Amino acid sequence: MTIVLEPVAHVVGGRAEPTDDDWDKERAVIQLDGSRFNAEAIAGLDSFSHIEVVFHFNQVPEGKVQCGARHPRGNTDWPKLGIFAQRGKNRPNRIGVTVCRLLKLDGTRLEVAGLDAIDGTPVLDIKPYMRDFAPRGEVREPSWTGELMAVYW
Amino acid sequence: MTIVLEPVAHVVGGRAEPTDDDWDKERAVIQLDGSRFNAEAIAGLDSFSHIEVVFHFNQVPEGKVQCGARHPRGNTDWPKLGIFAQRGKNRPNRIGVTVCRLLKLDGTRLEVAGLDAIDGTPVLDIKPYMRDFAPRGEVREPSWTGELMAVYW
Numbered sequence: 095m096t097i098v099l100e101p102v103a104h105v106v107g108g109r110a111e112p113t114d115d116d117w118d119k120e121r122a123v124i125q126l127d128g129s130r131f132n133a134e135a136i137a138g139l140d141s142f143s144h145i146e147v148v149f150h151f152n153q154v155p156e157g158k159v160q161c162g163a164r165h166p167r168g169n170t171d172w173p174k175l176g177i178f179a180q181r182g183k184n185r186p187n188r189i190g191v192t193v194c195r196l197l198k199l200d201g202t203r204l205e206v207a208g209l210d211a212i213d214g215t216p217v218l219d220i221k222p223y224m225r226d227f228a229p230r231g232e233v234r235e236p237s238w239t240g241e242l243m244a245v246y247w
Numbered sequence: 248m249t250i251v252l253e254p255v256a257h258v259v260g261g262r263a264e265p266t267d268d269d270w271d272k273e274r275a276v277i278q279l280d281g282s283r284f285n286a287e288a289i290a291g292l293d294s295f296s297h298i299e300v301v302f303h304f305n306q307v308p309e310g311k312v313q314c315g316a317r318h319p320r321g322n323t324d325w326p327k328l329g330i331f332a333q334r335g336k337n338r339p340n341r342i343g344v345t346v347c348r349l350l351k352l353d354g355t356r357l358e359v360a361g362l363d364a365i366d367g368t369p370v371l372d373i374k375p376y377m378r379d380f381a382p383r384g385e386v387r388e389p390s391w392t393g394e395l396m397a398v399y400w
Binding site: 230235 | 248249250251252253254255271283284285286287288289290291292294295296297299301305314315316326327328329330331332333334338339340342344345346348361369371372373374375376377379380381382383384385386387392393396399400
């Protein structure tokens with residue numbers, strides 16, 4: 095069974111190469127597909143400070159997708175973990191999900207800050223960020239994540 | 248341009264019909280596709296309390312997908328908003344993203360609580376929830392979201 099999707103938008107501008115870290119300084123535009131959407135599709139989205147962007151790591155070759163376990167970023171200081179126990183891009187279906195700041199709407203353009211997707215990235219969905227979609231209950235995570243994320247944003 | 252995905256897992260159990268609200272009480276299993284994955288794919292995931300699940304609202308017919316503006320849940324007490332300014336299921340690409348609790352790993356089975364996806368739902372990705380992927384900066388959202396979400400979980 096396969097699922098066929100069509101990008102609803104593309105990232106324009108921002109970082110050109112998929113380098114690690116320091117993403118919060120990036121500014122970019124999410125440009126809706128004008129053949130299917132007009133400004134109505136994002137009407138009222140600017141009543142939210144943040145959006146959740148679902149995108150496709152399209153620059154990862156199929157052959158680089160990993161299905162088993164590996165060290166995050168190849169760093170053996172961190173444990174060997176299943177691909178679904180980390181958020182790296184070389185993952186089955188190559189889907190990224192990130193919450194970033196929405197700066198401005200302009201027609202079918204969304205100006206954003208802190209999106210960790212590079213210029214040209216296909217966007218699969220855009221959702222408003224709601225506090226009620228944060229985790230319910232106490233959050234527990236291992237210590238390596240704090241080390242990896244220390245300079246990510 | 249199209250993007251072809253293959254589910255990495257399916258939801259087994261939990262709610263049978265896509266009714267609204269009261270999701271936190273639901274228990275379900277996310278069963279990995281055993282033809283491609285073994286327990287290595289989720290090794291170490293149980294060091295996280297919560298996972299982010301990306302799934303496909305496969306029961307929404309293509310013809311019901313909306314691209315413009317509408318009132319959330321058809322409720323005219325709430326503003327008319329673009330489909331990307333709400334999180335309803337009748338959206339382009341029909342992608343859902345939810346953070347739920349991970350109760351237990353058992354081979355290629357993930358036992359979860361509070362997943363708002365019904366029995367049989369195709370799962371496109373599973374990611375560990377990290378606090379550092381929460382919004383950076385102050386979150387602002389309109390008042391209707393609190394009303395809609397009051398009994399959601």
